[in-house]
Amino acid sequence: MTRRCALVTGGSRGIGAAIATELAVTGHRVAVHCRADSTAAKAVLESLPGTGHALVTGDVGAPGAAREIMESAVNQLGAVDVLVNNAGVYAEHPVATTTYEDWQADWRRLVDVNLFGPADLIWHHVEHLQRRLQGAQGARIINVGSRGAYRGEPDAPAYGATKAALHALTQSLAQSLGPLGIAVTAVAPGFVRTDLTEPMLVGPAEEQVSRQSPLGRIAAPTDIAAAVSWLSSAQAEWCSGTVLDVNGASHLR
Template identity: 55%
Template sequence: MPEVRRVLVTGASRGIGRSVARAFAARGDRVAVHYATRRSDAEETLRLLAGDGHALVPGDLGEPEAAPAIVEAAVRALGGVDVLVNNAALAPAPGNRHPVQETSYADWRLAWRRMTDVNLLGAADLTYCVARHLIERGAPGRVVNIGSRGAHRGEPDFPAYGASKAALHAFGQSMALALAPHRIAVTSVAPGFVATERQAAKVSGPEGEALRRQSPFGRVGTPEEVAAAVLHLASPEAEWSSGAVLDLNGASHLRS
């Protein structure tokens, strides 16, 4: 039987986060399902998890005091945290589109502050809290960041999103160096377009064919494929991958 780990998955109310939570639970791990505002969706995630001993943990990562409270709640509910998955993010949407040539300065600043606060600073604060928890326990651990293909190819309509994800990748590599002496491995995944619930209308609508053509496989990615990669990177066998940024985009964007 594999060792049961305690896993905190942020932004787990739906989409990639829900699939990641389900993958860990199916392995036999106990999961803290974090959410910001979608409590009913988070409760559905909790209902879908195999096994027992899981928990709901609320908190808005855009608030500076949220991370310590989230980690404390997860530690209290699970008895500790061994794996952190930084998935929560403010994703591109019509309401936060901010191309430089069309956006007022006030809206530009708002988009940058909010996306940076959640996507980068929230993840950094959570990593700090979980790392200190692991170091104090003298226990090994794993941190997996959910980045984006947009960090590498650019996001002209959502530059704050692309920049925040690029910074998240770089932050993960810095933490890989800092935390390796404590047997804490830190990695990132960089998904391309993924067919989550939020993207269902795009996939089935007029944009769907163009999205599928981005990859030579002729399709888009699935949340389960991202979850499988996260599960591997969080495993004991993946310690030597620490510092890696794994592309998960079906060859839709290649880096040299």
């Protein structure tokens, strides 16, 4: 039986690394993508169970990078059945206290990475799927959004806006790509404990964040990875178009 292949962007740390690991555990050959930290990405790669995994680099927000990232993954793995758009950036820029120059720079960078990058990768993924002999039947596209798309991000409006747009893109493409056999879904995590967010949990902040969920804890990357892994499975096809809340009931809609 041919093993399915997956490309996970932003796979060198945090949620992306957990997703790459979970997909490898379920039998996928995984292309671990990073923007620049190839040392961290290689460490993730070497920790994955199974064989045949690959390393892919490139800035998803740079023009033309999506083609190179997808081609590198396809060339090394032979195919990409599952695309996980996890790479993203976050920046605080309250409108009342941010200079116009910084406001513009933050908006453009976040739109480039959080929206244009995933959209471009999806285009190249679909092109790849249509060209291969076995077609696109059973393929998956999974976008990592955020609960901030729904509850708002007052200090990071571009982040909330780009994640909301990514959710909308997910639902639009679920309708247009369904006839090809491609299921498109998204997950909307809440606060997740990673090496990047750990500095935000100093002192009383940790308890405050824990209280956001009635479960009384902070999410681990594996909580998100488990949901993504299930959405990549054949059993989850009928969830196409779904934006799955993975936030421990910290935000309900």
